[in-house]
Amino acid sequence: MEKLGKDKLIILFLCGVFLLVLSWPTGSSKREKSNSGTEERKVAETVPQEEYVQKLEKKLENMLSKLEGVKRVKVMITLKNSGEKVTLKDSPYSQETDTQKEDGRATESTRFSTEETTVLVETEEGTEPYVIKEKEPQAEGVLILVEGMERAELKSEISEAVEALFGVPPHKIKVMKMDAE
Template structure:
């Protein structure tokens, strides 16, 4: 029996064209993998930002509800109270807009009956940078989330005077119209 000796393969056997094609394919695969990784990391950061925003909104609502319960339970005739607050939107930051330039030009070409209108708007934002190179926009003010509705359940809501006092207090505190506030009588445990 003849044993076949394995043939050694060298780079010359492949040819330069094939080597270049393999190298280019490798680079393309690496670039595609990097762009997928970059997209997945940006989606992850977006989810984290939304999660942080949601938890901040939840903390804001919980703080408002706790304060309102504390105030209402100290009002004569209200008794025990529970509150639920819903929001229309999340916290909003107002950025500093420095340069605001608007240009409007009209051209009328003499040989043709064509009129061209051009509108250009230009705004620049102020960016703050620290010594390590991190930058962030300059925030003028932050607007708290807008409240869309409030439901209050309290023991004293059976009394019309107490119900009216609670309704009026909530309107004054939150600037919400009466049609977005509901005061309910809490069931008393027997």
């Protein structure tokens, strides 16, 4: 019986060491520091705006070139903004209620106070705000040059596709016929 107890104790000890090793931080993620403690979080990396536009243009060109009647296509997209990063805010608040009795009447006053601070993370470059959401840049206008646009309805189909994909109003989408080279 005593031997069985030692075996169980050794197995429990080894399981504990195994769990400790699994939960050990690797150091590859960045740490978040705030008033309420420490958590591991990764900071969002951003793609430069020019690369983002080129990526969108290439994707749209690839899709439109597969349409029936389209031989070649070139796309130009302009952006309304450069996107937005939403940072995590720590917003503790406090509430104080005072009750005063005077001449048999009770008056109650309540005071609220809030303080907003941005949660920061430590990176190799220093301290940066912690980004919880990143909004992509919005398209402002789209110009599409199409070679081989024989079908009349092709122009409206392309315009409707761009409107659906990017949310650009129809008056900011221009589909034109490209010269054959």
